[in-house]
Amino acid sequence: MSSNYMPIEELELYCRFCDKITPAQLNRSIAENGRTLSRNSTFEYYCTKCSKTMCFSGNDLAEQEQSGEEVTARVYSPSEHYFIGNLIQHKKFKKGVVVGKDNGTPSKILVNFEKSGLKKLIQDL
Numbered sequence: 426m427s428s429n430y431m432p433i434e435e436l437e438l439y440c441r442f443c444d445k446i447t448p449a450q451l452n453r454s455i456a457e458n459g460r461t462l463s464r465n466s467t468f469e470y471y472c473t474k475c476s477k478t479m480c481f482s483g484n485d486l487a488e489q490e491q492s493g494e495e496v497t498a499r500v501y502s503p504s505e506h507y508f509i510g511n512l513i514q515h516k517k518f519k520k521g522v523v524v525g526k527d528n529g530t531p532s533k534i535l536v537n538f539e540k541s542g543l544k545k546l547i548q549d550l
């Protein structure tokens with residue numbers, strides 16, 4: 426097996442069609458059709474509730490090795506870059522998981538906080 430980049434297979438994603446956070450799965454047929462995969466590849470996920478697909482750049486996705494491991498939360502700072510699947514520690518909202526991205530200016534992450542619910546936070550400032 427090569428050392429190709431492969432994002433995590435199952436994610437909690439914000440599905441804009443369901444308008445809630447749903448389990449999503451990597452479309453492996455597209456991810457593994459022989460192309461060389463890297464952080465710059467595009468990966469397709471489908472919502473397990475409505476089957477609609479969402480595409481993300483590898484630059485926005487946590488890597489496969491990181492899933493299943495004991496993950497430590499990253500302290501939130503607007504100047505940092507985050508990946509979908511990352512665990513975040515926020516001063517005010519406490520613990521949350523990155524469930525989506527908003528690639529506007531500035532770039533934003535969508536975080537589902539255990540207690541405070543869904544919030545948009547700035548990244549890459």
Ligand SMILES: [Zn+2]
Binds near residue numbers: 442444477
């Ligand atoms: Zn959905």
